[in-house]
Amino acid sequence: MIKDKIIDIGKKLYLKNLTVATSGNISIKTEEGIYITASGTSLGNLREEDIVLTDLEGNEISQGKASSEKKLHVAIYKLRPEINAIIHTHPVYLTSFAACHKSLKEPIMSENILYFEDIPVAKYAMPSSDELVANTIKHIKKRDVVIMANHGAIALADNIEHAFSKIETAEYYAQVSIFSNIIGNPVSLPKKEVAKLIKLKNTKK
Numbered sequence: 417m418i419k420d421k422i423i424d425i426g427k428k429l430y431l432k433n434l435t436v437a438t439s440g441n442i443s444i445k446t447e448e449g450i451y452i453t454a455s456g457t458s459l460g461n462l463r464e465e466d467i468v469l470t471d472l473e474g475n476e477i478s479q480g481k482a483s484s485e486k487k488l489h490v491a492i493y494k495l496r497p498e499i500n501a502i503i504h505t506h507p508v509y510l511t512s513f514a515a516c517h518k519s520l521k522e523p524i525m526s527e528n529i530l531y532f533e534d535i536p537v538a539k540y541a542m543p544s545s546d547e548l549v550a551n552t553i554k555h556i557k558k559r560d561v562v563i564m565a566n567h568g569a570i571a572l573a574d575n576i577e578h579a580f581s582k583i584e585t586a587e588y589y590a591q592v593s594i595f596s597n598i599i600g601n602p603v604s605l606p607k608k609e610v611a612k613l614i615k616l617k618n619t620k621k
C-alpha cells in the first residue's frame with residue numbers, strides 16, 4: 417500500500433540520518449492523486465493519518481493538511497510526467513553545501529558523474545513560496561537532485577525506492593566531497609574522462 421511505502425521510506429531516511437525532527441516531506445503520485453506527508457510530521461515516525469491525499473493540483477481530498485511544500489511537489493509532477501515520487505529533506509552534508517551556495521560539481525568520483533553529472537544549487541527563496549518553486553523548477557528540468565540554497569535538497573524519481581537511493585547517494589557524494597577537501601586537493605578526473613562518463617550516462621537513459 418502507498419501509505420506503508422511512505423512510512424517505510426520515512427523510517428529509512430531517519431535511520432540513515434537523512435532527515436531530522438519534523439523537517440522534510442515525501443510524496444508519491446498515483447492514479448488517485450498525490451499522497452504526501454502532512455504538515456509538521458516527523459518523517460521518522462509517520463502514522464497512516466500523517467499522509468494526505470491531494471488531487472494533482474494539491475487540493476486535499478482526504479483529511480489532514482498537506483505539507484506546506486506541496487506546491488513544489490505539484491509543480492515537479494506537472495513538469496516531469498515520468499516522475500512518480502519526490503523526497504525533500506535537509507541532510508547534513510547536502511545542507512552544508514546549501515548553506516555555502518555551492519553545487520556538487522567536482523568530478524572526483526566516476527560513479528557520481530554517471531549518476532548525477534552534477535548537483536546544482538537553486539537560488540534561495542522563502543520555504544513554501546512560489547519563488548522557491550520557480551527557483552527550484554529551473555534546475556529540475558535537467559536534474560533529478562537539486563540543492564536548495566540555505567535550506568536542503570530534493571530528489572525525484574520514477575518510484576520512491578529510486579528517489580531514496582538518489583538522496584542517499586547525493587548525501588554520500590556531499591560527504592566524500594567535504595572529507596576529500598579536508599584531506600586536501602582532491603584530484604578531479606580529466607575533462608576527456610568526464611565527457612566519456614557523461615556520454616555513457618546519456619546512452620543509459
Ligand SMILES: [Zn+2]
Binds near residue numbers: 506567
Ligand atoms: Zn525543507
